[in-house]
Amino acid sequence: MQPGKRYTMNAAAAILLLLGPLPAAAQTPSTDAQIAEAVQILPDDLRAGATVVTYDAATGARKVLRQGTNFLECQPRMADGFTRCYHKMYGPRRDMEAKLRAEKKTPEQISAAIGAAVKAGQLPAPPAAMMAYRGYDKRDRIQNLWVISLPNRTPESVGVSTGSQRDQALEGHGLPWMMEPGNPGAHVMIPINPPVKQSGVTDLAPDEVSQAVLPLPEDLRAGATVYKYDPKTGDRIVLRKGTNFAECTPRGADGFTWCYNQVTGPRRDFSAKLRAQGRTDAEVTAAVAAAAKAGTLAPTPFGTMSYRLYGKTDRIQLLWVLSVPGATADSIGVSDTDHREDAINGRGVPWLMLAGTPGAHIMIPINR
Incomplete structure (x- = not known):
């Protein structure tokens, strides 16, 4: 894509973009080499259990190089130079794409056919959010990229910038950003520095x-x-009234500086009142949960981003947190193995915490 240019696409086209083309015919490396290459983009704890597949360019037939045990499926390097991993729910979609490519269908025809199959219930519709993984071995593209789909979401509803970080990511210090906002193909690019x-x-x-x-x-x-x-008193004191969706508080006694989406403001205001009354953290948590259950406080919307900063090196220094209430590792395609120590040591990757609960969230440490 050209910087600054806006594109729109339907959901099928977006999935094609994220998952990419099928491999071109070429001299085939050994099976072990293809498997190792295909799963390299994943965090260590997901590699051994991932299924690895290729497709025959002439027939579109699927070939399983290794049957996995977890929720991910990976492909060795493709014609565009990328390796990709994605949730196994997309396997039938990939099978259909492969058959259509073998029939020499154009990308537009493939996109239309996939969209029609989803509409007819022959293929599963994209979920509310799902992580995909893309690897590249040259310097002209982002080498380690995770992409979380958030169909039809906007920067305001998620609480994230649309300012491209591609150039910064190429230099090894990129931040996540949203692409295709408000469209079925909306997604957040997460470069792993x-x-x-x-x-x-x-x-x-x-x-x-x-x-x-x-x-x-x-x-x-x-x-x-x-x-x-x-x-x-717990009263809110506004130091500066802003114009966008973000709300920030100066560094607290715990050393953390937080920024949030304004949609969660009422929950924070409610909690502040309770703390001013001397309530414990456990009591505040219980009261917030009770208010949410009663409908007097809105739950944190699925796919809402928060930001945390810490000045010392004994904790993760720059952390983005994506709320995904109720999500599990399987449902969202993200590891739930704790990567905190790696993140503290400057080599963090995202992981899911509190899986399956209303407080489920993806920790996104930023290596900078």
């Missing part, structure tokens, strides 16, 4: 307002609301 030996992250700034917005990408900082709470 190379490990860093010495962090360049800081939580220091000359004043409270500029410090509070440091967790955000630069293009969101100027428009963010900045506020804090009166510890005696």
Whole structure:
């Protein structure tokens, strides 16, 4: 895509873009080499259990190089230079694409056929969110890219920037960003930066307002609301009224600086009132859950991003958190193995916490 140019696509076309073309005929490496290459993009704990497949370019027939045991399916390097892994629910879709390509159908014809099959119930519809993985071995494209689909979501509803980080990611210090907002193909690009030996992250700034917005990408900082709470009353004190969807609080006593989507503001205001009354964390959590159950507080929407910054090196320094209530590793295609220590040491990858609960969320550590 050309920088700054807007594109729209239907859901089928978006899936084709994320999953990519099938391999071209070429000299075939050994089966073991293809398997190792195909799963390299995955976190270590998912590699051994992933299914690995290829497709015959002439017939579209699927060939299973290794039958896996987990929810992921991977393909060795394709004609476009990428390796890809995706949830096994997309296997039937890939099989259909392969058959159509073998029949010399155009990408537009394939997209239309996939869309029609989904509409007819012959293929599963894309879920509310799903992670896919893409690897590349040259410097002209992002080498380690995770992509989470969020169909029809917007920057405001998720709480994330649409400012492309492609160039920064090519240099090894990119941040996630949204593409195709508001369309069936909406997704968040999550470049996995190379490990860093010495962090360049800081939580220091000359004043409270500029410090509070440091967790955000630069293009969101100027428009963010900045506020804090009166510890005696729990009242919200607005330090700067913003113009976008982000709300930030200056560094707290625990050393964390947080930014949130404004949609979760009522929950935070409610919690602040309870803490001002001397309630414990457990009591606050229980009260928030009860209010949500009673309908007096809206639940955190699925696919809402928050941002956390920490100035020392004993915790993850820059962390993005995507709320995915009720999600499991299988349902969203993400490992639920804790990668905290790796993240603290500058080589973090996303993982799912509190799987299957209302508090389920994806931890997205940023290596910088």
